[in-house]
Every structure is written in C-alpha cells, then in structure tokens.
Amino acid sequence: MKIKRKSFVWLSITLNIILILTVIIFVLKYQIEDNFSDQIYYNETVQDSATFFWPSTKKMALSLTFDDAKVSQIDSGIPILDKYNVKATFYVSPDNLGVRLEEWKNAVKKGHEIGNHSTKHPCSINFGFQHIKSLENLSMSEMQDDLTTENQLIRKLLGVQPVSFAYPCGETTVGQGLNTRSYVPIVSSIFESGRLSSVGGYVNPLYSDISQLPSAELDNKTFVQVKELIEEAKATGKWLILSTHNVGDGNNSGYNDLITSKSTLEAVCKYANDPSNGIWIDNVNNITCYIKEKRGEKPFNHLAEYKKPTSSLYSKVWSLYYIWKIRVTHYSYVIKKKLKIS
Numbered sequence: 624m625k626i627k628r629k630s631f632v633w634l635s636i637t638l639n640i641i642l643i644l645t646v647i648i649f650v651l652k653y654q655i656e657d658n659f660s661d662q663i664y665y666n667e668t669v670q671d672s673a674t675f676f677w678p679s680t681k682k683m684a685l686s687l688t689f690d691d692a693k694v695s696q697i698d699s700g701i702p703i704l705d706k707y708n709v710k711a712t713f714y715v716s717p718d719n720l721g722v723r724l725e726e727w728k729n730a731v732k733k734g735h736e737i738g739n740h741s742t743k744h745p746c747s748i749n750f751g752f753q754h755i756k757s758l759e760n761l762s763m764s765e766m767q768d769d770l771t772t773e774n775q776l777i778r779k780l781l782g783v784q785p786v787s788f789a790y791p792c793g794e795t796t797v798g799q800g801l802n803t804r805s806y807v808p809i810v811s812s813i814f815e816s817g818r819l820s821s822v823g824g825y826v827n828p829l830y831s832d833i834s835q836l837p838s839a840e841l842d843n844k845t846f847v848q849v850k851e852l853i854e855e856a857k858a859t860g861k862w863l864i865l866s867t868h869n870v871g872d873g874n875n876s877g878y879n880d881l882i883t884s885k886s887t888l889e890a891v892c893k894y895a896n897d898p899s900n901g902i903w904i905d906n907v908n909n910i911t912c913y914i915k916e917k918r919g920e921k922p923f924n925h926l927a928e929y930k931k932p933t934s935s936l937y938s939k940v941w942s943l944y945y946i947w948k949i950r951v952t953h954y955s956y957v958i959k960k961k962l963k964i965s
Contacts, residue, residue, distance in 0.1 A: 675917065678913070685864075685902050686906060687841070688712045690867070709892045709904055710905055710906045711906060712735070713730065714787070716740045716742070717948070728781055731781050736787060743769055745757060745791055745797075746792035747792065759797075763797060766797050770809065770814075786923060811834040814923075815912075818866070827861060833915065839852055839864070843882065846890035868881035872884065
C-alpha cells in the first residue's frame with residue numbers, strides 16, 4: 624500500500640510540474656508573439672516611406688476617380704483634367720453612358736481610363752434601393768455575370784478592356800445572413816484592381832490588397848480639406864485615391880449632394896502638377912502596375928476557374944441588350960440636340 628501511495632504522490636507531483644511548465648511555455652509563447660507583432664508593426668511603420676520608391680522625385684501617388692459616367696463629368700470634369708494633362712479613372716455604368724457616347728470615346732483617346740462599375744449598380748437593401756437590385760438578392764454567379772457583361776459592352780462600345788473595378792456603394796458581399804459571401808475573389812480574377820468607396824484610408828504601396836483599395840471622398844470638399852489628405856499621404860509615402868461623382872457648382876438638386884466643385888478639382892490638378900510638391904498624379908491602372916512591378920508581383924492575368932461557357936454566353940446576350948439600349952439613348956440625344964439647334 625505504501626508503494627502505491629508513493630507512486631500516486633510522485634505521479635501527482637509529476638503531473639503538476641508538467642501542468643506548470645505547460646502554462647509557463649504558453650505564457651512565454653504569447654509574450655514572444657505579442658512582441659513579434661509589435662515589432663512587425665514598428666517595421667511596417669518605419670519602412671512605409673523608407674523602402675518603397677515612387678518614380679523620380681515623387682513622394683506619393685494620387686488618383687482622381689469618377690463614378691457612374693455622369694454627364695457633368697463630360698461637361699465640367701474632363702475639360703479641367705485635360706487642361707492640366709491629368710489622366711483620371713472613370714468607373715462607368717451603362718445607364719448614363721449612352722447620352723454622351725462620343726464624348727466618352729474621346730475621353731479614352733485622351734488617355735483617361737475606363738473602369739467597370741457593374742451594369743446594375745447593386746447596393747445593400749439597407750440603403751433603400753430597389754429590393755430586386757440589392758446585393759442581398761444576388762448570388763456569386765449572378766454578380767460574376769453582371770461584371771462580365773459590363774466588360775463586354777465597354778469593350779464593344781469604347782474599344783477598351785477594363786482592368787479596374789469600383790465596388791458599387793463600396794460593398795463587397797452578396798447574399799445575407801448565413802448565406803453572405805464575399806465577391807472579392809471574383810473581382811480579383813477579372814480585374815487588376817478593385818476600389819472601395821470612401822473608407823477614408825490611404826493605400827500602402829508595400830502591403831495593401833490591390834483588390835480592395837481604400838479611397839477618400841472628394842465630394843463636397845474644399846481644396847484646403849483635400850490638401851490635408853494629400854500632405855498626409857506625402858508624409859508617409861502613400862497612394863491617395865479620391866472618389867467623386869458629379870462636377871459642377873452644386874446648385875443642381877439632381878446631384879444629390881455628391882458633387883465636387885470645379886474650383887476644387889482645378890486647384891487639386893494645379894497643385895499636383897507643380898513638380899515642387901512631389902506628387903505623381905495618374906490613373907489607377909498605371910499606378911497599380913507600377914506598384915505590382917516594384918513588389919515583384921506577376922502581371923495581371925484572368926483566372927481560368929471563372930471562365931465558364933454558360934456565364935460567357937449569358938454575358939454576351941445581356942451585353943447586346945445593353946449596347947442596343949445605349950445606342951438608342953445616344954441617337955435620341957443626337958436627334959434632340961439637332962432639333963434644338965435647327
């Protein structure tokens with residue numbers, strides 16, 4: 624009995640020692656990992672401007688982006704951009720493209736980038752949009768078909784293959800509840816970049832996910848406010864993407880307050896064009912390509928897993944419908960314009 628008791632005591636002591644050692648190991652491991660995380664954050668912060676070099680003497684990058692193919696972008700925005708030879712990115716939607724189709728073709732010839740913004744512009748039902756068009760009622764395959772359709776109609780109407788995408792309303796999921804899915808993988812398979820909407824951040828050229836690029840609002844900002852964003856990006860060597868919708872004087876209630884004044888846009892272009900300010904201003908695609916090259920990433924390629932024959936056929940049929948609709952809108956506009964002149 625005494626031997627059994629001694630064995631039990633030694634077994635208990637051994638188990639307690641093992642338990643104590645296990646706890647100590649886990650505590651030390653946690654502290655090491657925590658310190659390592661701090662070190663990583665510190666290194667990232669220090670390296671942001673130290674190891675990534677923008678072209679020539681540039682200290683940052685700046686892109687101006689416009690959503691929805693608004694008429695005011697043609698009438699008021701592009702003339703200012705062209706005046707300062709600034710190349711911007713326009714994420715177009717088919718509903719507005721037909722009114723000024725020829726002008727959009729000229730924008731392409733002048734070096735502006737045309738990006739994809741979907742055909743239906745689906746947003747969350749929480750925004751109060753039509754239930755049938757809400758992201759909650761779309762599947763992954765339906766979202767893929769929509770983006771492919773938009774690509775095809777842009778290619779046929781404007782002669783360019785979009786490689787940049789802007790998430791409508793800045794949202795990246797379809798479905799709802801347990802069925803919610805991110806469609807970022809689809810975007811990354813079809814496009815070189817994906818731009819979020821007005822999340823208020825900067826793009827870190829070393830680490831940022833190109834498929835989810837943060838942007839800041841240009842809508843309703845003064846040049847002083849925009850300059851603050853630019854100087855912050857310059858101080859940290861970041862890429863600032865500004866997003867807007869309409870361009871004008873703001874007295875048109877139809878703009879729904881999503882408007883950049885012509886004076887602000889011109890001031891931004893003028894400031895960015897001054898070599899002493901160290902700003903590289905260019906469209907999203909050109910800056911994306913530069914960043915990926917510097918990071919040693921391979922050139923963009925469509926992933927084969929999303930190239931489905933059924934999806935391709937569906938997109939071709941719908942793209943023909945949208946093209947017909949856009950051309951009808953365009954010819955109606957041309958006829959009305961000639962009647963007014965005569």
